[in-house]
Amino acid sequence: MSAVVLIWSLSIAQALLALASVCAVIRIIRGPRAQDRVVGVDALFVNAMLLVLTFGIRSGTSLYFEAALVISLLGFAGTLALAKFLMRGEVIE
Amino acid sequence: MTRLLPFPLLSAGLLALWLLLNQTLSPGQICLGGLVALVGGWLFARLGPPQTKVRRPGVIIRLCVSVMTDILRSNFAVARILLGRGNPQRSSGFVEIPLALRDPYGLAVLACIITSTPGTLWASFNPATGKLIIHVLDLIEERVWIETIKNRYEWPLREIFE
Amino acid sequence: MIEAAQLPLWVALLTAMFLLVGAAFALIGSFGLLRLANFYERAHAPTLGNTFGTACILAASVLCFSVQQSRPMLHEVLIAIFAFVTTPVTLMVLVRAVLFRDRLEGRNGMPRPEVPSRTAGPPG
Numbered sequence: 001m002s003a004v005v006l007i008w009s010l011s012i013a014q015a016l017l018a019l020a021s022v023c024a025v026i027r028i029i030r031g032p033r034a035q036d037r038v039v040g041v042d043a044l045f046v047n048a049m050l051l052v053l054t055f056g057i058r059s060g061t062s063l064y065f066e067a068a069l070v071i072s073l074l075g076f077a078g079t080l081a082l083a084k085f086l087m088r089g090e091v092i093e
Numbered sequence: 094m095t096r097l098l099p100f101p102l103l104s105a106g107l108l109a110l111w112l113l114l115n116q117t118l119s120p121g122q123i124c125l126g127g128l129v130a131l132v133g134g135w136l137f138a139r140l141g142p143p144q145t146k147v148r149r150p151g152v153i154i155r156l157c158v159s160v161m162t163d164i165l166r167s168n169f170a171v172a173r174i175l176l177g178r179g180n181p182q183r184s185s186g187f188v189e190i191p192l193a194l195r196d197p198y199g200l201a202v203l204a205c206i207i208t209s210t211p212g213t214l215w216a217s218f219n220p221a222t223g224k225l226i227i228h229v230l231d232l233i234e235e236r237v238w239i240e241t242i243k244n245r246y247e248w249p250l251r252e253i254f255e
Numbered sequence: 256m257i258e259a260a261q262l263p264l265w266v267a268l269l270t271a272m273f274l275l276v277g278a279a280f281a282l283i284g285s286f287g288l289l290r291l292a293n294f295y296e297r298a299h300a301p302t303l304g305n306t307f308g309t310a311c312i313l314a315a316s317v318l319c320f321s322v323q324q325s326r327p328m329l330h331e332v333l334i335a336i337f338a339f340v341t342t343p344v345t346l347m348v349l350v351r352a353v354l355f356r357d358r359l360e361g362r363n364g365m366p367r368p369e370v371p372s373r374t375a376g377p378p379g
Contacts, residue, residue, distance in 0.1 A: 002264045005264070008271075013275055024288060027297075039301060046281070046338075050308060053316055072337055072341070113333055116330055175283050176283065211306065213299075217350075217354060228295050228298075
């Protein structure tokens with residue numbers, strides 16, 4: 001019984017997160033200016049991290065946790081570099 | 094003590110981070126984590142950050158609780174707006190708030206709180222005049238926002254850091 | 256695959272609830288990214304998934320793993336702390352960059368010091 005509950009809720013949650021990623025990708029493609037695309041990239045990183053966490057719960061290993069940590073930190077560094085680039089035109093001064 | 098551990102809170106945080114990442118409490122990992130914490134504290138001291146004192150643990154706990162409840166409440170409020178259930182004449186805009194808080198750590202924490210709460214964004218701060226500009230998604234009355242920020246967040250932060 | 260059979264039913268139900276609520280909030284936030292009208296409003300939307308969505312899914316993960324391995328698994332707290340510290344930094348730098356760009360291009364996005372403009376930001 002609990003296996004059924006867990007599998008179904010995991011599948012639905014993954015579908016919702018995939019849909020959220022699609023929304024972020026649409027904003028990246030459409031986004032009229034560069035900053036809209038950067039916000040889309042940020043949201044995409046967060047959704048990807050949450051998706052990896054649900055895969056971790058599904059597989060029962062904590063290896064996915066490290067992947068999620070790396071994705072969230074890379075998302076931070078990447079978005080920060082993009083924002084800095086928008087402000088100055090170069091990342092490292 | 095101050096030579097060995099210039100930033101005790103930072104060192105304790107580094108040790109906790111190391112133990113959480115390794116998911117263990119074995120003596121060997123505690124030694125390694127302690128080494129990381131010591132060296133991390135020295136390296137941070139070399140950067141010459143401004144010193145500060147954190148006071149009033151009771152106020153810290155109360156601030157944490159009120160921040161969490163505010164984040165939870167505004168999550169639901171913003172979700173209602175995004176789903177189109179809100180007021181159709183909703184307007185967003187900038188609000189200007191005069192701050193008396195000057196401590197750099199206090200300002201950093203305030204920035205984290207304001208930006209982490211859905212519906213408010215930290216836009217700019219002028220350290221000379223102490224004028225903070227935030228962007229609010231559902232702006233009903235500016236005065237309410239100014240009162241909220243000043244009473245709920247700025248006052249406890251001044252208690253803690255100044 | 257998880258050995259879900261050894262999980263008590265209440266743990267499975269609680270985990271399922273946390274997962275669904277978290278994923279729903281992340282979806283609402285990303286949906287708002289499409290729906291809102293200008294940049295400053297859109298920057299609010301992903302915060303939803305960043306705070307409550309992440310917290311719920313992390314809670315589900317902590318609960319599931321702690322019961323499975325019958326000891327507290329708390330390392331998910333690290334992601335929550337990193338998210339709380341890093342998200343404001345990126346958003347703040349981004350908003351400052353956009354204010355700078357708008358001012359440079361002469362759009363009326365920057366609030367004037369005396370009268371904060373009620374109509375936010377540039378169109379589009």
